[in-house]
Amino acid sequence: MKAASGGPPWIRAVDRGLPSVRPKLSTPAGRSSFRQERGRRNRVLVPGNKRSASGSAPSSGGGDVVRFGLAQIRYRWGESRSWEDGTTDNLDKAVEFIRRAGREGAAVVAFSEYFLGNVKPMPIPCPITDRLAQAAREANVYVICGATRELLPKPKGARRPPKPRICSFVIAPNGKIVSKHYKQVFYPNERGQYDPGPNRPTTIHGVKVGILGGYELLVPEIARKLANAGAEILVVQMVASSDMPYMLETMQSAVRARTMELLMPVLAVGQYGEFYGGIMMQGGSIAYVPELGKFQGKWAPNGARLVTRMGEYENLLPVDIAPETAREVRKRFSWW
Numbered sequence: 423m424k425a426a427s428g429g430p431p432w433i434r435a436v437d438r439g440l441p442s443v444r445p446k447l448s449t450p451a452g453r454s455s456f457r458q459e460r461g462r463r464n465r466v467l468v469p470g471n472k473r474s475a476s477g478s479a480p481s482s483g484g485g486d487v488v489r490f491g492l493a494q495i496r497y498r499w500g501e502s503r504s505w506e507d508g509t510t511d512n513l514d515k516a517v518e519f520i521r522r523a524g525r526e527g528a529a530v531v532a533f534s535e536y537f538l539g540n541v542k543p544m545p546i547p548c549p550i551t552d553r554l555a556q557a558a559r560e561a562n563v564y565v566i567c568g569a570t571r572e573l574l575p576k577p578k579g580a581r582r583p584p585k586p587r588i589c590s591f592v593i594a595p596n597g598k599i600v601s602k603h604y605k606q607v608f609y610p611n612e613r614g615q616y617d618p619g620p621n622r623p624t625t626i627h628g629v630k631v632g633i634l635g636g637y638e639l640l641v642p643e644i645a646r647k648l649a650n651a652g653a654e655i656l657v658v659q660m661v662a663s664s665d666m667p668y669m670l671e672t673m674q675s676a677v678r679a680r681t682m683e684l685l686m687p688v689l690a691v692g693q694y695g696e697f698y699g700g701i702m703m704q705g706g707s708i709a710y711v712p713e714l715g716k717f718q719g720k721w722a723p724n725g726a727r728l729v730t731r732m733g734e735y736e737n738l739l740p741v742d743i744a745p746e747t748a749r750e751v752r753k754r755f756s757w758w
Contacts, residue, residue, distance in 0.1 A: 491563075498696050640672070
């Protein structure tokens with residue numbers, strides 16, 4: 423099958439329109455349904471790959487489909503607490519989302535920034551991450567854990583410990599933390615409190631994935647460095663608050679821009695829920711893929727196509743990506 427423009431085979435979406443209001447869910451209040459999200463314009467089909475009778479996507483890498491689950495959980499910021507205090511409602515909810523994603527055929531689950539709430543800097547790993555690791559093992563999925571404050575040990579001979587870092591980390595299906603990704607562009611209230619750190623792509627389910635958070639989406643150089651280091655897909659922790667009326671649209675537009683600049687799928691999971699001071703984070707998870715078409719007989723960009731998006735509600739958003747097809751787009755066209 424070819425794109426309507428005569429372009430190359432690519433990821434196809436089921437066009438059923440996008441909801442303009444919060445959908446009516448049949449699940450109990452406060453619970454999400456992966457199946458309900460899958461029924462709207464969220465499912466991505468790839469020519470030449472047939473789904474099984476159960477409706478689950480192929481789960482292996484290469485030319486098959488890899489299902490990402492964007493976990494837009496409604497978290498509560500809460501009072502500042504130590505990681506030693508143990509379980510929080512946010513952690514319990516994250517574990518449930520991991521389990522549900524595994525049941526629904528996801529290979530990767532991605533959480534937003536600060537999805538654990540107002541937890542003080544903690545060592546990674548620690549008992550909190552152990553709980554997430556156990557859920558990853560049980561569900562047999564990769565888990566991309568959004569920005570978390572990491573407490574770093576004091577080097578030998580140092581007078582004082584280093585500043586904490588803001589860390590996103592990836593847990594493999596065997597429960598091991600396989601990579602850490604440190605924030606380099608900070609919010610105004612983070613500056614001076616945290617040190618930047620390295621951030622390189624990591625291999626998840628056979629695909630090189632670049633991970634960014636917050637304002638890093640708005641700084642093209644950050645995404646470009648990840649692409650130059652081999653990233654094939656970007657997973658973004660997107661943020662927009664109720665007191666910044668233009669930020670959500672700006673962030674979603676930036677997702678689209680990065681998709682075309684880098685000619686790769688960009689999947690953004692929105693931070694959603696009650697932040698400090700009564701501010702509400704607006705969610706808005708969204709995913710775009712690049713399209714090519716023929717212009718005067720040569721491959722040329724046909725724009726970034728919206729695959730799916732969410733509003734201000736809690737759910738798990740499935741996005742199926744064919745890595746081999748994404749690679750083919752970059753082989754057929756480049757900007758330079």
